[in-house]
Amino acid sequence: MENSIQALAISALPILFAITLHEAAHGYVARMFGDPTAWKLGRVSLNPLRHIDPLGTILLPAVTYLLSGFMFGWAKPVPVDFGKLHRPKRDMLWVAAAGPGANLLMALAWALLLKLVLGTAEFHYSEALRQMALAGIAVNGMFMVLNLLPLLPLDGGRILVSLLPQRAAWTFAQTERYGMWILILLLLTHVLDAILRPMIGLFLTLIESLFGF
Numbered sequence: 001m002e003n004s005i006q007a008l009a010i011s012a013l014p015i016l017f018a019i020t021l022h023e024a025a026h027g028y029v030a031r032m033f034g035d036p037t038a039w040k041l042g043r044v045s046l047n048p049l050r051h052i053d054p055l056g057t058i059l060l061p062a063v064t065y066l067l068s069g070f071m072f073g074w075a076k077p078v079p080v081d082f083g084k085l086h087r088p089k090r091d092m093l094w095v096a097a098a099g100p101g102a103n104l105l106m107a108l109a110w111a112l113l114l115k116l117v118l119g120t121a122e123f124h125y126s127e128a129l130r131q132m133a134l135a136g137i138a139v140n141g142m143f144m145v146l147n148l149l150p151l152l153p154l155d156g157g158r159i160l161v162s163l164l165p166q167r168a169a170w171t172f173a174q175t176e177r178y179g180m181w182i183l184i185l186l187l188l189t190h191v192l193d194a195i196l197r198p199m200i201g202l203f204l205t206l207i208e209s210l211f212g213f
Contacts, residue, residue, distance in 0.1 A: 014136035023051040025102035026078040033091040035084040051075045096158030103144035110136030152176035
């Protein structure tokens with residue numbers, strides 16, 4: 001338990017960045033494509049307090065990580081008025097993909113930091129930075145893969161709605177009201193864990209190969 005709490009403390013900063021930049025990216029890209037809703041509400045911000053949901057961002061991730069080593073949670077969703085986008089169905093893809101894309105870029109940035117730490121002489125904070133960089137890679141990989149699942153209201157579901165033909169997209173969109181309950185059921189039955197672990201493992205392997213760890 002003590003090791004888990006220590007690991008959670010080291011992961012705190014990477015988690016805050018992962019959540020904050022993920023949500024801010026949605027709002028930023030939505031504004032680029034014509035919807036300033038999130039921008040006007042101050043949600044395109046690097047201030048994590050604007051994105052934190054007490055249950056989904058703090059309590060649930062901590063509990064699931066301590067109990068299973070797998071982190072599950074959410075931030076306050078960035079409001080997007082898809083009707084204000086220039087071409088709503090097409091542009092929805094880019095708005096949705098912006099969050100996982102931000103997580104990918106952050107994972108690469110943490111991997112670069114890890115490469116630099118491993119390549120320099122040992123100093124006082126070497127081990128702490130190494131552990132934090134490893135956590136940053138893992139957390140962002142986990143958030144990216146989870147959010148890309150083709151299930152509404154996750155980003156992967158939004159991307160799928162954008163790609164499907166109109167009638168199929170409308171039918172699939174009706175499942176959003178059940179999406180969170182499906183996700184929780186998959187989590188409680190460990191099906192989510194079985195789906196995500198191989199995908200996250202593959203992502204981490206690709207990062208290791210790319211940076212030569």
